[in-house]
Amino acid sequence: MAEIVLGMWTTHGPILNTTPDEWMLRVINDKRIPHWFEGKQYSFEELVELRKHEDFTEQITLEERTLRHARCQEGVAVLAAAWKAVKPDVAVIMGNDQREVVLPSLQPMFTIYHGDTFWQKPLPEARAEKLPVGIKESEWAYRPEEDQVWPGLPALAERVLVKGQESGFDFAASSEWPEMGEGHHHIGTPHAFSWIIRRVMEDNPVPMLPVITNTFFPPNQPTAKRCFEMGELVGQCIKEWDNDLRVAVFGSGGMSHFTINENFDRDFMQALDDRDRDFLTSIPQNILMQGTSEMRNWVAAAGAVFDSGLKGSTVDYIPCYRSEAGTGTAQGFVVWQ
Numbered sequence: 001m002a003e004i005v006l007g008m009w010t011t012h013g014p015i016l017n018t019t020p021d022e023w024m025l026r027v028i029n030d031k032r033i034p035h036w037f038e039g040k041q042y043s044f045e046e047l048v049e050l051r052k053h054e055d056f057t058e059q060i061t062l063e064e065r066t067l068r069h070a071r072c073q074e075g076v077a078v079l080a081a082a083w084k085a086v087k088p089d090v091a092v093i094m095g096n097d098q099r100e101v102v103l104p105s106l107q108p109m110f111t112i113y114h115g116d117t118f119w120q121k122p123l124p125e126a127r128a129e130k131l132p133v134g135i136k137e138s139e140w141a142y143r144p145e146e147d148q149v150w151p152g153l154p155a156l157a158e159r160v161l162v163k164g165q166e167s168g169f170d171f172a173a174s175s176e177w178p179e180m181g182e183g184h185h186h187i188g189t190p191h192a193f194s195w196i197i198r199r200v201m202e203d204n205p206v207p208m209l210p211v212i213t214n215t216f217f218p219p220n221q222p223t224a225k226r227c228f229e230m231g232e233l234v235g236q237c238i239k240e241w242d243n244d245l246r247v248a249v250f251g252s253g254g255m256s257h258f259t260i261n262e263n264f265d266r267d268f269m270q271a272l273d274d275r276d277r278d279f280l281t282s283i284p285q286n287i288l289m290q291g292t293s294e295m296r297n298w299v300a301a302a303g304a305v306f307d308s309g310l311k312g313s314t315v316d317y318i319p320c321y322r323s324e325a326g327t328g329t330a331q332g333f334v335v336w337q
Contacts, residue, residue: 002241006086006248007305007312007336009272009298010079011255012195013291014134015320015329016072017141020065023322025134030258030327036289037259047259047325059321068318075316075333079200082335088248090153090207092234094300095192095252096215101177108172109220110230111212114157115175118210120188121147130185141198142191150197153209159237167233192252192297213300215253215293224288225281227296231303251301253294257329260319265330268295269314272334275306291329305336312336
């Protein structure tokens with residue numbers, strides 16, 4: 001029977017792939033958009049006033065950003081080393097899409113990729129120019145220098161689709177990434193999955209099952225409870241799979257952003273350590289908003305891994321601030337073996 005031998009939860013965003021100077025390029029966007037914090041929306045100016053008692057002055061200096069950048073790279077290196085040491089045969093990646101292949105015209109809650117292969121290639125310069133400042137600079141971590149075709153995991157995907165039908169999960173199914181057209185900003189594999197391949201697997205992937213959750217976009221974002229249940233279903237499929245394969249499960253995304261909430265992040269990390277299903281399944285919808293919504297992928301991976309015999313702990317947690325409003329992205333890395 002198949003066995004889960006590795007569980008990883010990791011962030012995947014641009015701060016991991018850009019320099020401390022380049023982090024500040026995103027402040028322009030921070031000042032432009034509304035922000036969710038502790039269940040409510042605020043303007044940038046309102047956040048500055050609301051959080052002035054926290055005084056982020058020392059946390060956004062170049063010196064401090066440089067130190068935290070180094071810790072981030074060390075965290076990624078720990079994940080890559082664990083991946084090499086365990087050497088799983090196949091992987092399941094719980095990730096999300098940010099209008100890369102899933103558009104508002106048809107937006108499933110959960111999508112199972114069941115193709116034999118999936119692909120990634122460099123982004124043409126004309127499309128790269130459409131990317132926001134601070135994002136274009138991070139593309140190297142999501143895209144190979146040459147066209148690549150990566151192995152899918154259709155045998156497990158089909159088991160998940162069948163068990164979903166039997167268990168009340170109405171999964172969408174995808175057998176290939178759509179061609180998005182010349183005017184679109186993206187081609188190929190969504191970044192939540194390609195980052196794992198590029199930076200954790202270091203471009204040496206095993207057959208993979210990508211599971212796409214609509215974390216970001218109303219009106220059909222799944223609840224934390226539903227994400228956990230979906231992960232449980234995937235975990236059951238792995239355990240019932242009559243195949244002598246060693247499986248890795250990833251939760252890709254998070255942590256709190258674009259406004260960092262250290263209290264929430266640390267409570268979440270503790271809930272993972274404690275295998276606290278009640279905490280993970282009761283996180284309110286209005287907390288899982290904007291980039292923090294990607295923590296649904298962590299909840300799903302927990303659902304798959306909690307009943308395994310794996311044990312582990314937090315590798316590191318690094319809140320990477322970039323403004324006096326407390327905006328930025330918190331980075332986190334967890335490994336269970």
